Amino acid sequence: xxxxxxxxxxxxxxxxxxxxxxxxxxxxxxxxxxxxxxxxxxxxxxxxxxxxxxxxxxxxxxxxxxxxxxxxxxxxxxxxxxxxxxxxxxxxxxxxxxxxxxxxxxxxxxxxxxxxxxxxxxxxxxxxxxxxxxxxxxxxxxxxxxxxxxxxxxxxxxxxxxxxxxxxxxxxxxxxxxxxxxxxxxxxxxxxxxxxxxxxxxxxxx
Amino acid sequence: xxxxxxxxxxxxxxxxxxxxxxxxxxxxxxxxxxxxxxxxxxxxxxxxxxxxxxxxxxxxxxxxxxxxxxxxxxxxxxxxxxxxxxxxxxxxxxxxxxxxxxxxxxxxxxxxxxxxxxxxxxxxxxxxxxxxxxxxxxxxxxxxxxxxxxxxxxxxxxxxxxxxxxxxxxxxxxxxxxxxxxxxxxx
Numbered sequence: 001x002x003x004x005x006x007x008x009x010x011x012x013x014x015x016x017x018x019x020x021x022x023x024x025x026x027x028x029x030x031x032x033x034x035x036x037x038x039x040x041x042x043x044x045x046x047x048x049x050x051x052x053x054x055x056x057x058x059x060x061x062x063x064x065x066x067x068x069x070x071x072x073x074x075x076x077x078x079x080x081x082x083x084x085x086x087x088x089x090x091x092x093x094x095x096x097x098x099x100x101x102x103x104x105x106x107x108x109x110x111x112x113x114x115x116x117x118x119x120x121x122x123x124x125x126x127x128x129x130x131x132x133x134x135x136x137x138x139x140x141x142x143x144x145x146x147x148x149x150x151x152x153x154x155x156x157x158x159x160x161x162x163x164x165x166x167x168x169x170x171x172x173x174x175x176x177x178x179x180x181x182x183x184x185x186x187x188x189x190x191x192x193x194x195x196x197x198x199x200x201x202x203x204x205x206x
Numbered sequence: 207x208x209x210x211x212x213x214x215x216x217x218x219x220x221x222x223x224x225x226x227x228x229x230x231x232x233x234x235x236x237x238x239x240x241x242x243x244x245x246x247x248x249x250x251x252x253x254x255x256x257x258x259x260x261x262x263x264x265x266x267x268x269x270x271x272x273x274x275x276x277x278x279x280x281x282x283x284x285x286x287x288x289x290x291x292x293x294x295x296x297x298x299x300x301x302x303x304x305x306x307x308x309x310x311x312x313x314x315x316x317x318x319x320x321x322x323x324x325x326x327x328x329x330x331x332x333x334x335x336x337x338x339x340x341x342x343x344x345x346x347x348x349x350x351x352x353x354x355x356x357x358x359x360x361x362x363x364x365x366x367x368x369x370x371x372x373x374x375x376x377x378x379x380x381x382x383x384x385x386x387x388x389x390x391x392x393x
Contacts, residue, residue: 011371041374051347055347076228
């Protein structure tokens with residue numbers, strides 16, 4: 001066995017604080033280089049052991065741990081936030097969908113005037129018009145009032161016969177001369193919400 | 207929240223902490239932080255930086271970019287890998303090796319390091335190339351087995367052993383030269 005091979009044994013013995021076996025001891029006693037190395041390794045092990053024992057006390061301050069735990073909690077809260085965000089987003093999407101649906105329905109209702117979508121129904125109290133989608137039974141002489149919400153399908157309307165100033169009628173979109181001096185007889189279609197939704201000039205009443 | 211079993215492996219704790227379990231994170235920290243802190247302290251010689259490194263290791267572990275894959279190695283190895291990378295970054299940024307004996311608390315560190323020869327040895331250790339410093343710190347100062355160190359460093363056991371022997375020879379030689387120089391000065 002060469003000195004180089006024995007050096008490996010020396011190192012392991014020194015590291016483990018073990019005594020070399022007989023053959024190695026014999027070699028150490030007869031080889032100056034290996035003896036010197038053996039002493040150096042033993043001293044090194046002793047110094048390293050001293051450092052290890054003393055440095056075992058070194059540790060991060062408690063504040064580091066507290067700061068990390070705080071950071072962990074903060075990140076976890078933030079990490080769980082997406083579920084809230086998704087919930088809110090889902091709710092917002094539903095609301096938006098309802099709104100869009102409502103608006104789309106409103107636009108479709110706007111495209112056909114109440115005059116087109118109503119038909120007369122006789123009752124004991126007078127003439128009541130029912131909103132219908134059947135164009136065959138609808139009259140087309142009503143003008144939708146632009147600043148009131150549209151009638152819903154199936155909503156009942158009550159016809160009120162009255163007179164109005166031409167200027168007011170013109171503001172409702174009825175094609176009349178606003179400077180006309182006399183009142184004009186009209187039929188107002190009043191919805192179940194109590195609002196006037198459409199108007200027509202009631203020539204028959206004149 | 208699921209309770210954390212005491213015998214849970216590092217990898218179990220990691221999975222639990224990724225699911226937001228603070229107890230698992232605390233247990234993992236208690237288990238691994240002290241050795242990581244000492245490792246960084248031995249490698250840099252600077253208590254403030256070693257604190258920062260051990261802190262940053264766990265910050266990275268809990269971060270969204272943490273990509274620990276247990277099929278590629280142990281969590282401990284992963285943590286040491288982060289620490290070693292951070293140490294490299296700190297060393298590239300400048301001289302981090304403000305002497306451990308004077309940078310923090312001279313009295314405390316004097317007590318920690320011990321006698322003059324040990325202090326000198328600690329300084330010498332920091333001057334070693336990284337591959338030798340790693341094995342000295344892990345095998346000798348942290349008393350980890352060759353197998354553990356091989357896992358942590360991701361190299362064969364034989365490499366760990368040969369590096370350690372070489373590192374010890376370098377340390378011995380440097381110590382010898384320092385002793386000789388001090389003897390000449392005192393004479």
